[in-house]
Amino acid sequence: MSETPSGDSGKGELDASDSNPAVVPSDDEDLSAPAELPSSGLSRRGLFIGAGAAAAVVAGGGLGAWLTLRRTPGSGAVNRALKIGHGGGICEAPLYAALHQGIFEKHGLNVEIIKTAGGEIKDAVGAGKLDAAPGIFFSWLKPIEQGIDAKLAAGLHEGCLRIVVPPDSPIKNVSELRGQPVGVGAIGDSAMSFFSLDLLDAGLNPTKDVNWRVFDADQLPDALARGEIVAIAASDPVALLPTLKGKARELTNNSQGINKQHYCCATAISGKLLRDDPDVARSLVTAWAEGSRWVGANTSAAAKIQVDNKYVAAELPTVDAILKTYGYNPSASRLKAEITPGIAKFAKTGYLDAKTDPEALANKVYVDLGLKW
Known part of the structure; x- marks a missing residue:
């Protein structure tokens, strides 16, 4: 297992013994969803606010205060401690951003990220030693089919x-x-x-x-x-x-051709957390998605976070250039829509049981946390 970089109290090592401008919501908008920030044109919701609305946001304490009001139900100020696994990939920028920009903390979460080898991370999430980890849903299908106690909740970005x-x-x-x-x-x-x-x-x-x-x-x-x-x-x-x-x-x-997928990275959540505290799981996924939107609007700053904290072994201009190639439009509902047809096709590769029922496995793989975005 590789060493975890020093320099931040939110980072650790897995111990196997451990068990931009604001968007004004419409009247019918789901307030459990995080604010969506402009991200180089990648956001698909309206991103314009009038001068009067902007003034109201500033008068009310600024963007940070307004975003705080949009915490998910049940997040509150619980200061819940969570362990999230990561492998040190550039594509994990939303996780690093949510940690270092205080987004997790804003949602009442005390997050520790733990460097974990690729072959260990799924087992650790399934066993509840990690509360969550990022990962593409195709690589989680077989483990979940075989009984790993974890589910996917939302897509984070595309293109890696x-x-x-x-x-x-x-x-x-x-x-x-x-x-x-x-x-x-x-x-x-x-x-x-x-x-x-x-x-x-x-x-x-x-x-x-x-x-x-x-x-x-x-x-x-x-x-x-x-x-x-x-x-x-x-x-x-x-x-x-x-x-x-x-x-x-x-x-x-994975952004080209017939098999283009919107999400190379998704949020995998341990079954234990989902059963014990679904409100905390909802807050975690919401904050993580907010981190993705922040990266889309601040790729250079996100690259600096990765390099300064030695999450990735690459130079700042390179990391920045790579982050600019991704699409940042996190979505729970969109991931849900892709899972069943994705399973149906993936079953033909021979990696899943020949008798796999795509709909049944999709229900086993995806967890609906009531997120409308």
Whole structure:
């Protein structure tokens, strides 16, 4: 397990023994949803307020005070302590932003983030050792089908999964990966799971026609350079860094093609927290989504948080450039709409039980916390 960076009391290490301008709401708007901030045009709700409304916000104590009034029901000032796992990815920016910008605290949450190895994080959430973690829903389907006690509640952002190949590679599309070694961080991880859908569309059997090779994430670019693998399937920054350095080119990503998904990252919540305190779970997901919107409106500041706290091993301009490629429009309802059809197609890859009922598994995977956004 990698060391957790020092410098913030909200960070820790998993111990296996431990059990912008405001938006004025309309009369019929759900006040349990967080305020949506403008994020470089990515927000799909109206973002304009009149001069009089703006003056009212300022007179009432400013944006921070107004946002505080929009806490979720049951959040209050409970100061509930929560442990959230993370892997140190650039795409985890909403989590880091919510912590360092005081968004979790504003929602009555005392959050500690804990660096956790990719192969351990799902088990830790399922066992209640972690209260939550970010992750793509495809990589959570099999564990949940097999009994992991966790559910997905909302999507956070899109755009962080990629397949890259050497700049001079003759490979032009995923169909040419048949029989080839493709590097991943773990069998069944987010990138392997998602791009199996593209392989399926290209007429390949993802479990038989591709030679998946596992490397530590930071070793994947070197393995590509040495010719041990012909491609990397990974999340950022692993897949994008060699591309930015001119040592790879992008073959595809999860924002392209027929299998485009709105969310590469979602909120996975432990079943224990959902049963014990659903109001706290609702507050957690709402604050996390607010962190995503903040990143969308403040990518440079979000990049600085990641670099200054050594969450990612990349330079500030690189992290900033990567964050600007994502789409930040977090949604609970949109994720819910994508899960059933996503499961139906993912079942064809062979990673799920052949008798999987997409609707039944969707009900097992997704938790409706009553969030209207």
